[in-house]
Structures are given as structure tokens and as C-alpha cells.
Amino acid sequence: MSSARRGRIIVIVVVLGCLLLAAFLDRSGASNPTRAATFVALGPRVPAPDAAEAAWYCAEGTSDPGGRADERLFIGNIGHRTAHARITVMSGPDAVPTVRALDVGAGSLATVRVADILAVPEPGVLVEVTGAQAVVTHSIISNGDAGIGPCARDAAPEWHFAAGTTVRGAQVWLALFNPFADDAIVDIAFLTDGGPLAPGELQGFVVPGHSRVTVPVHDQARRDALVGTEVTARRGRVVAEQSEVLDGTDGRQGLALSIGAPELARHWEFPNGTIVAGRTETLVVANPQDTPTTATVRTRLDGGALEPEIVNVPARTAVSVDLGRRVPPGIGFSVAVQSRAPVVAETLTALVAPVPANARGIATTVGETRAARRWVLAPSRVSATSIDLVAVLNNGRTPATFRLRVLRGGKESVPPDTRKVLVAPGKRVVLDLGRRQVPPDGVVVVDSTAPVIVERESSAIPGISVSSAIPDLAWPSSP
């Protein structure tokens, strides 16, 4: 082989070799790192430790004397420094918002009655916290019942509720809060068991800036056993919360508070369920899409499992599932809903006689879609006399170990038997905070080694309230 030819071959080998190697590496996906997908978290969540400021929006509630749902705020500081809260009560686009500044010590809870800041029938409450990690919840009390739940972290372009009812004696109030300066325009529709309903006056409905408006759903969707609510913003964003009042006409009486779901999902979890005499639990699945879907309801009993139940959910309707129908009395359970298309799922819990009178009431809660290693409950208990049950569900495939901490007055304590609690995959653990002497004016933090879902049921407040705890989605470590 001549040197010229050898030189040519070397050049060809090198050039073509580089090109072919690059082409091969380009095609092979094994070592091809991809950029992390952006996940936009929605729903109540603990702010990141380095957040400069965290805003919480509390939509439902009233603060005027004799209002239908007296509102109270709970600000729980889980950080190590003092949190500076700035509570702004907005009452309309032309009204100057009333601002109250409040410092919340490290590891402690502050309670504020909104009426003490500004007494108006339609208060939209914005709580901005700087300086430390804090969570904000609120409660409303009326009709001998209480509803408690986290305030929203986001204003969103859409909101979904499933478990409303406008049967005789029922009132459903949809509170829409627009904390921004410019107006929001929304369309409101209802998904009933009889089909969709979109009242003309609720299309292009204006929610003025710096305002909270309340829509009486019961005046629009009359006498429907199931009323799912859809709020879609044409412009701007709003915060939507819904309260439901039953006057006992059908035997159920009380007040329920639900923060809506800011997005649809295919998977919903309900960690805490139980069937006892006088207690009913109804799961409502609403399908706002234009195509029908099916949902699989998996009821996981504490001592076993039931066969999954397939539920057909026609387009733009809501269907209900009586969870107590198949569950033996006295057995606790959790429920998972898996659907083919995105839906919203919510439970309606009602306690009637023979349940003791101070525990009777109703509660609604939209399911949880997120699992996290840390959850926060504020207040730690609703009252000193209430029965507060914390359900920790491990819906993952690996065992999780969690511990409970109570922060109060800047001090941290661990209730008895909660230092290291094991939860098997697919199982749940329910802890009674009252029995563990947890004080009511603190904050409970659940730290887990694996992602879990935490929900609290409080009864004898008076009445009953069920709500999800607040996850810390950024919390990566284990206790």
C-alpha cells in the first residue's frame, strides 16, 4: 500500500469515524440526559424555605356581625425565625384594603378573627408571610358546625368541585376571590346528575379586582342531589372555595368547607374513611370533559381489600358512590379513585344520630393527588375538646416510617408513640391527637421517610370537618 493511499485511508477513517461515532451516540438514548421536566405545583403547599414571600388566599367566610360563616385564620410558623404576616382584607375594587401586620414566633401558631380586622360581608383575605416558613388555614363556623381547611396558595384559571348538593334544605355558596388589581372574568357551570347546567348570568361573570364575590349555587341549580361546580376563567385568575349548609331537612345538618381542585387529575386519594352507625360517606366523581369516562374506585380496608368498583361517569355529569354500601361497619378504610380521563373526586361525609349531637355535621373534602414526605397541620387540634384524627396513608410501594412533631410556643415535642410509626405500602395509620395530649394551639408536622398522604378529621368541634393536611413538596429528606 502506497503512503499516499495509506494517508487517504487514515483521513477517511478519522473523519468518517468521528461522524459515525457522533451519529451512534446521538441515536443511543441510554446515556442521553434530558432536562428535568418542569412541574408546576398547584394547591396548598408549604412554601419553600428560601421563598421571599408566600401568599395565601382565603376565599370563603364572612366577617360581618351575624354573617353566615364567621371566619378565623390560623397562621402556623414551622420555621426557626419569626414570621411576619401581613393580612390584607379586601372588600371591593373601590375600597381601600385593610392591612394588619402580625408577627408569628418561630414554631408557634397565631389565630386571627377576620372580623377583628375588617367587618364586611364579603371579605377576601390575603395573608402574605415573610421571614419564615408558615402555613395558613382558616375555619368558618355556622349552623352548629365548623369547616376548617387550608387557604389556597394559588389563584388559578380553573377550579373544580364535585360534591355539592342542592336538595331541599341545602345551600351551596361558591366564593370567588380575585386578589389582583385587574378584573377577572369567569364562566361558571354545574355538573349535576341530570346533566350540565350553565346559567347565562354566570357566563362572563365578572369578579372585580381586590374583591370577593359569592355565588349562591342553590339559586341556580335547584333541587339537584349532585351538583359539581366548574369555574373557568376567561381572563385573570381567581381563588374558589365552596361551603355547603344543610339544614337537616333530609336528616343531615351542618356546614362543610371545601377548597376546590385547581386542576383535574386521573388519580385521587382519600386517606380516611370509616363506617359507623349514623355516618355516611359518599364519593362523588365529576367529569367535566366532553367525553364519558370510567373511574375505578379502590377501597382499601384496614384489614383487607375490596374488589375495585368500576363507575361509569358520563360526559359533563357527576355520579356518586356510597362508600358505606360495601364496607363492613367499624372498619376503617382509604379510597383511591383512578379514572381514564381527568376528573375531580370529592367526598361528602355526614354524621347524624345516633352519633352524639356535638359531633353531628357534614364535611366535604376534595381528594388529594400529591404525596409528600412532610405534611403540616395547623392548628394542631381544632379545639381542646375536639376529636382530631390524623390519617397517614402510604400509597407507595415501599414502607414508610413517619414521626409526629408538635410545635407550640417555639418548642417542639413528640406525642407518645409517634416517634417512629411504620406504615406498610397501601396501608394507613390513624392517630388520635386528643388521646396523645396534643394541645390545640400548636402546629403538627408529619415527617416521613417516603411519600405519604395525610388527612385530618376533626369532630365534636362541634360538628365535623375533614381536610387534607398541607404538604411540603420541596421537603426531600427523611427524619
Add this chain to the structure above:
Amino acid sequence: MDSAPPPSDGPIRDSETPGEVSEPLAVPPVVAVVVTKDPGPWLEETLESLGASDYPALTVLVLDAGSTVDPTARVAGALPGAFVRRLRQEQGFAAVANDALEVVKGATFLLFCHDDVVLDRSAVRLLVEEGYRSNAAILGPKIVDYDRPEVLLEVGLAIDRLGVPHSGIEPGELDQEQHDAVRDVFFVSSPVMLVRSDLFAELGGFDPHTFPGAEDLDLCWRARIAGARVLVVPDARVRHRREDTMHDQSQAVSPAAAQRSRLRALLKSASGWSLLYLVPIALFLAVVEVIAFLVTRRRDRASALIGAWTWNLRNLRELRKSRRAAQALRRVPDVDLRSLQVRGSARVSGYLVGSLRAEDRMRSLSERSRSAAGNASTRLRGPAAIAALVFAFLLLVGSRSLILGRVAVVGQLPRWPGVSGLLASFTSAWRYVDLGSATQAPTQLGVFSVLGTLTLGATGLARTIVVVGALPFGVFGAWRLARRITGPGSAAVVSALAYGINPLPRNALAAGRFGALVLYALLPFIVSGLLRLGGYLPDSPVRRWWRTVIVTSALVALTTAAWPPALLLPIVVALALALAQLIAKGAGSLGRLWKATLAVTGVGLVLLLPWPLVYLRAGDRLAALGFAFRNDLDFSQVLRFQTGPNGAGAGGWVIAGAALLVLVLASGPRLVWATRAWVLALLSIAFVWVPARFYPDSLMPAVEGLLVPAALGISLAVGLGVAAFIEDVRRFHFGWRQVAAVGGAIALSFPILAFAVDATGGRWHMPASDWNQNLSWMRSEDASGQFRVLWLGNPQVLPVDPIVHGDVGYGITNDGPGDVRTSLPPPSAGAATRVGAAVDLLRERASNRVGALLGPMGVRYLAVPERPGPGIERTEPAPAALLVALTEQLDLVRLEGPPGMAIYENRAWIPGAAVLPKAAITSAVADPLGPLSASAVAKPVLEGTPVRRGSILWSQSYDSAWKATSGAATLPHRRVFGWANGYDLERRGTVSFAYTNQWLRYPLVVLELVLIVGAWLLWRGSARFNWRRRRPARADSETGNP
């Protein structure tokens, strides 16, 4: 006195004084002073015309300035009554003419004449008569061409403000008595000039230092400021040969002397106030002209301009003395002379008149055109020329909307403001970028202001020329480079065409990657210079090493000014050649190459000083260097240069395929060159593909820029393949190689077709309109105070030089959509990091009050484009989290924006210059949400408008050199909001701000100019050496000697 007197060193005795009149005459005596030196055969005719004058009291004195042959006999023969005085020392016209001050006594007028003029019989009489009639002190005749008396040469002269003469006569203009009115002029020229002798004596005669070129201008100017009139008397006619040794030939030989003389006249005679603005303007124009002359390769003119200034500086002491003398006679202010001066630049108008209307030039041009057309028609029949013409046609068609319309403001192609704005930014010690910083302005602002000046202030036109011209200029460069490597002919043309049809520059244009375009245009020249310096081009040896280094460095500097990563370009090229050397050895020395590379890089860096010093400061240097883009191109896209909407799709493989053919077609040196070309291409491709493949989160400079060396390497490989094919055909070898080559040629039609398809749009997919137009309403918003616009989104679509945090790019513009003055921000450090921190809060959704944080920074609007410009279909939206975070902001209100862009107004903004109650600023500092309350009570501080007492916020980064004054009082200065300037205004009044360290910038600008001029002088030194060496040969050829 029948005969001329013998030469005398001393003054002529009284009895011999030519102007002495023995008998009283009725007319004032005139002495004609004919200054001569080595006169031609025309002297006699001059003297005879004087002798034939009908003026009765005219005496002629011939002053000989040291002629080689004594002219006395010739004078005696032509005009026996004339006097001759010989001066042994060789002197100029002015000095010789001043001899009349000593030797002429009793004459009322002195008539200074060149020795090549022919006066009409009545000329002297008419001049004298008009002198008395108009009480004029200096008078001049109408001067016409000697051979063609119907052609006007001069009827008095004006000057522009800078002392450049302007005759108003077009070359070849016929005398139709259109100028035949006696009138005041600024000056008359010295071929024939009648001067009142008492004034001449008072003025001290001509200034010898203003000869040649401005002795007449200087005399008349001094006479003018002394209150004397200067008239032209067109009825008095003089024919002028323009062959006088002292004037016409000396000026032709030494344009530098004329330049320095004119400058001296200006510096002497203009008033002090006038000089305050005339000197800077003259200096600036001189710099511009020097650059223009250098570009047009007229080094002698450039040298003359520089020499004029340096000569006057050297003679400053003497100049001041002369100026004092001239100004001592001043009775008339400059403003009274303005009517005799022309507006604008006499040099420009002279150039236009001279260049466009000169008959002889037109005739010459016509002849040359005919000749060139003949040659061209022969050449154009070749296939390469046809291909080049088709390419040029397609290029014109494809760029038509950019040429006839506008180049959109997209990507890194911001609007260029006016020349004054560019210059002000370039010379400012404070950069109004980000939140402001005391850093050096980018060199590109200076370059743009020069380009804007060259287009007479039409900066938009300059921008269009640069942007649109990049593609053809790059192709031209590629052709020049290729012909040195592949040899002249079709191969070089094909190589250039392969470079031209590459979609890379079109995509750079579409995306607005200015740096990539400049690199595309200049890279072939840079590579050519490096190859020559490294001895890789034996057919193009470097005669003067430093000269080539300087030229190549200047190109590198220009490219780096537009795209900072380009400074490393010579190193990349050298690295490629070094790697290629491992595979295929060829001519060229790596040692020489590296030496040249380091020299070119170093000199390039020096030419950019002091701007590069900016990158020494702490902060995000990579972002400031343009590392702002992530690319997700796969290997096939990189290899096909498919970086944007232009290109051939799968057909893009063809260019790379054709380039590969060379590896099997070429042999010997061509194979070596093909190896070098491919290694350069592979290296460039690796810079793009490796990060995209293995480090997708890493930030890189614009991919269009990184791939330019690849485009050049592949185009060279294509050209080498063609050269190899032609060589094979010549040798009558036929085989599979030829078949493959023909196949390759046919396949090349795909990218050509793609090029043609892209051309149909007329703007290479660049948007027709831009966000700048859409947001132009913002510019009228500054009545409510200065503000900033924060651009956010995908870095690929932002019309700023983005800084990237995570996956969000951002940039800040002032008082609207911005312009090039905010380009190339310095590394963000100090206060500037606060903007980044606010962006971080947004992208992490860590605050709902980012508006309040941005408020004190004067950020009034947040613009979030999702596409490069309006009307573009492809979208590259901002990260979802950012979009969500923006909608969650409590202080931002979304405005109705154009499709493809979300615009938010920050209701918590505080004007850039604002007055607030003291308590508002105090609480704002203590409380992160404090600006909320501050913004509600802030009022703008507007120029000249009184504001109430309170705290003044000047939202530029805190710098102790910022000073605020109210009336005569300097306001106490402090830091507010942790980063900005705050002042306490104790009583109502107007407030103005000044940066007191501006004086630091001027020496640096001068340093920059000195470095550039120094490089030029170094380059010129080499040029002069060559010129001197070649000059004798040229002189020989001019004289017809072998």
C-alpha cells in the same frame, strides 16, 4: 531701467525701488509681484500680459525663489521694464512674496501673481477701480482655464466652518457670465490677488507656514477678521495654466502640506469660542475620514489628515504666537463671517461634485466601463460566473424586503439610536444597563457610531448594510480564501457558493444573531490571515508580518466587538490545524502559526481595550460573554446546519455529503487541505453537539456563531472536491470518482433549491415587524418618569442579550423596548444581581410580590414574548412555571398585548428618579414588602420640574460618584433600598443628577483611539516602506523609462 537688475541679497536701493514713483500720477501705483521658481516657458507670456495691461501705473517685480537657472535674461527679454530680485535661499511662495514688504515702497496696491497666469489687458485696472469703488482691501479676478478660457476655474472662494475651501464651481463648468457680479467672498486665491499694501503690511504679509495650500486663505481670513473686505471682480479675467512649480505642483505632491496649512489657518483665525466646538468636530471628522481613506486604501490621504494635526501640535508654540497676532487685529466676530461660509462639509460636497460630475472622470469612467464590460462579457460566459450571478440574483431577491423595507429588531439585533446617542453612550463612564454600572462601554458602540457617521447619520441604513451585507461579504471572503487554497476558477466559486447557500447565515438573520452574522462575514478573512501568517499559503507569502497581524487582529477585534467569544477564534483555527497536522502533514509551520495566533489574539484584545477589562470584574462573566443559550439540536441537525427555519431539511445532508467526496477525490496537497477543512468543521460541530448531547443544561453561545467555522470548513472541502474533479478530468482519467463527483454536483441542487425557496419570502424568514414596533408606545410613557422594561422568557426569543437563570432568560431595557446601548451587559454583580434574584423568585414561584421587589428598580413593564417577533408561527414559550408565577403576582396587571407576547404592568413601580416621603424609604428598607407603600406615594423627578421635599431615589446602582444637586446645593447622598442612590431634599426645588467620575472615561477613550491609531501607524509604517521601495519603479514607468 531697461534691464533687469543684478541679483541682490540686500534690499533694493530707494532709487531702484520698483514701486517708487518718481512723478505724481493720477492713478494709484500698483506693483505686480510675480513670484517664480524654475519657471516654465509660460513666464514670458505672464510678463507680457502684465506689460500689455492698460493700467498706467503698473510696475512689475519678479521675485525668484532660487531657480536653478537665473530667469533674469528671460524677464528682460519679455518685459524689459520689470525688476528681478533673486533670493538665494529656497523659500515658499508666501515667504518670497513677503519680500515685497521690504522692497516695495510707495505702492498703493500689490498685485501678487503666479508665473503661469495671463491677465486680460483690463484686469488690473478693473481690480483697482473696484477696490476704490467698494473700499475693498483684497480683490481677485475671475480665473479661467488657460487652454479653454470658456471653462471657469474660480470666481472667489468660500470656506466651510472648518476652513475647507469651496469654490462653488463645478469641474468643467462653462463661463456663461453666470457668476459675473462683484461680490464679497471669503477669500480669493493667490494666482492673482490685488492687496492694499498698507493692509498687507499691517497683517504682516503672508504666513509662510500656511504655504502651500492656505496662504491666500489665511491672509484673507485675517483681513476679514480685521474688518477688511475681500471682493471678487469677475470682469477682470485671468487665464491660469495651473502649472506653477511652487503652487500647483507642490500641492499635488504634498496633500499633507495643504491639510496642515488649512488647519493652521483655522486654528489661527477662528475665535476662541468657535474653536471650542470646531476643534472636536474637526477631530472627529478627521478620524472618520482617516478610517474612510484607510478602507478605500487611500493611505496618503489618511496620512495627510493625521499629519496635519500632529504637525500643528508640534508647532503649537509658534501657532499660539501667530494666533495672538491675528486675534489682536480682530474687529469682526466670527458670527459676522458666517454668511460667507458654506453650511455642511465643503469636503463632502467637493467630493460629490468632483466624483460625480467631473467631465474627464465621466469620460474616463465611460471608457473604462466599455473596457470592463468587454472583459466581463467574456468572463461571464463561464459556468462559474453564471452560477455566481444566479447566486447574487437569488441573494438580492431573498433580501429584497430587508433592503427595501427594514431589518426587524429581533434577537441580538437591536435598534441603533442616532450617532449622538451612540457616541454619548460610548464615551459615558456610566453604563445604563441592568441597574447601571461604572463599566467600560462596549467597543461596538464606537464602531456603530463611526458607521452611522459614514452614512451621514442614517444609523438605520448602516445597520441594514451591515446585516444584509454580511452574507455577500462572507461569500466574497470565502471566495478569496478558496482561490488561495483551491486555486482560482470554478473550484473557488463553488466553494464560495457552498458557503453562501449554507442555511446558517440565513438562520442567524432570522433569529437576529448579530454576532454570528459578523463572524460569518469576517471569518474567511481571519482564517486567510492566519494561514498566511502561519506559512500555510506559499502562494500568498506575508511580506510584512506585523502588517498582516494587525489587519487580522483588527478583523478579530471587530468580530469580538460584536460577539465576545470570537476572540478565541484564532485559537480554534490554530487548534484545528494542529490536529489536522497529526493526520496529514502539509506545508506550514505550527510554531509560526501559534506565534501568529497569539499575536493576533493579543493585538485583537489590545485593540478592544479598555472594554475587555469589564470581564475582569466579578459576576456572571459567562452570561456577559454571550453564554445564554441551550440547544437541543441533534447531530443530524447540526451537520445540516438546520438551526432555524431556513434550510433544505433532509436535503441539507447534501452539502456535508459533497464535502465528504473530497476525501476520496483529492490527493496530495488537496487532501491535506481537505483534512484541515474537515478537522475545523468537526471541531466546530463538536462545540455545538457535545454540550447538547451530554450536558443539555449547560449554557453556550449562539449556535449560529459556533457553527460558522464548520460552514467555512465544509465549503472549503466542497471546493477542494471540485478542484480535484477538474484536475482528474484534465488528466483524462475516468472512473467512479468522476461519477461520484457528478452525482455530488447534481445533489448540490437540493440545497440550492432550498436557498431559492427561502429567497422567495424576501427576508429569509426574519419577521416583518418586531416587538420594538409593537411596544413603541412605551417611549411616550416616560412623562410619568423614567422606567425599565424587564424582558423574560425563553432566551431564544428575547430581543436582548439575555442572562439566563435556570431556564429563564432575562434582560433589561430603558424607557421602552430598548436599543443597542443596552447590549453586551457587563457581568452582573452587585446591584445587578438583584434583578436576577427577583427573576429567581419568579421562576421558582417563591414570591407573589416580585412586582414590589422590582418597583424600586424602576421596572414598570414585564414583557414575556413567546416568539421572536409578531407574525412568527413557531413559538418557544417561556417555562410554564414562570408563566404561572407571573399570573400569580399581586402587583402585576396583564395588559392587552400583541399576539405572542404577554405584557404586565407593575403597579408597584417607582420612577427611576423619584421623590418619596422619607418615611416611605425607611419603611421600604426595613420591610421586604415596604416598596408597596413607597410606590403609592412616589412622584417622578422630571428635568427642570420642581419637586416637593423628601427623599430622592435615583435608581442606578449606588456609586459615591453620583451627585444630585438642587439649585446650587449638593444633596446629601446615601444608599437606599440596599443598592440604589438616595438623597435628602430639604426644600422644594428642581433636582438634577450627574456622574462625577466622567473624567475617568475620557482618557480611556483617548487610550482606545491611541491604540487604534498606534496599530494603524504600525501598519502604515510597513505600508510606507513598501511604497518607498516601489516608488522608483512607478516613477520610471510614468516617465516612460524602462
